Amino acid sequence: MDPAPAGWFKLDLDASSLGNPGLAGIGDENCNVIMSYSGPAGICDVNKASGPAILFGLHWYEKHNLGPLIMEGDSTNTIVWASNRSGGPWCLSNIIDEIRDLVRILQPRISHRRRSANTMADELAKSGVDRPQVLLSIHYPLASPS
Template structure:
C-alpha cells in the first residue's frame, strides 16, 4: 500500500488507494475470465405445449408492448400475437400478456402447458395468492383462476431464451394495432 500511496503522490492519480487496489487487474494484467451464458429456447416434450410471454414499457410508465408465442412439442408455432399495451409500467406490461395467453389456452384446451417468461415478478405473482401491486389485483386474480383451471408449469427463464417474445413485444409497442397469427391446422391436430 505504501508503494500505491507513493505512486499516487508522484503521479497525481485522481483515485484513492482503495480504488487503485480494486483496479489492480488493470495494472497487473490479471483479468478473470467471464463465461458468456449462451442459451437457446427449447421445445417442450412431445404432447406438451410451451407458452412464452413478454411485455415491455419504454418508460415507467411509458408506451408498452405485449406478446405471446405458443408452440407444440415439435417447436411449431400454434399462436403468436403482439401489439400495443398503451401507457403502462413494466409490471403491467409483463402481466397482461400472461393473462391473454392463459385465456387463449384455456379456450382451446390443447393439453399440458409450460409457461415461460423472463419476468420474475409475473411468475412469482401468478404462483402466489397474496402478492402483487394493488393496481394489478384484477389481472392477477384472473391469472390465478386460470392457473387453477389449466395447471401449467411456471418457469422463470433468462431473457436470452425468450428472444422471440421479447422482439414481438418491442415491435408491438411501436404499432397502433394488435397482430395475431393462429395456425388452425395445428390446433385441430391436438
C-alpha cells in the same frame, strides 16, 4: 427457446416498456409456434404490461384446450404473482386474480427464464409497442375444442 416435452405445449411470454412508465407492448409465442401475438399495452411500466400478456395467452390456450402447458416468462414479478396465491401490487389485483384463476384451471408448469432465452417473445413484445392493435397469427389450423 427450448421445445416443450412430447405432448406438452409451451407459452413463452414477454412485455416491453420503453421508459418507466413508457409505451408498452406485449408478445407471446407457443413453442411450436402454433400462435403468436403482439400488440400495444398503452403507457405503463413492464409489470402492468405483463399481466395482459399472460391473460391473453392463457385465455387463448384455455379456449383451444390443447393439453398440458408450460408457461415461461422473463419477468420475475409476474412469474411470482402467477405462481403464488397472494401478493402483487393492489393496482393489478383484478388481473392477478384472473391469472391465478386460470392457473388453477390449467395447472401449467410455471418458470422464469432469462431474456436471452426468450428472444422471439421479446421481439414480439418490442414490436407491439408500435402496433395500433393486437396482431394475432395462427400458424396452423387447430381442432375445435369439444
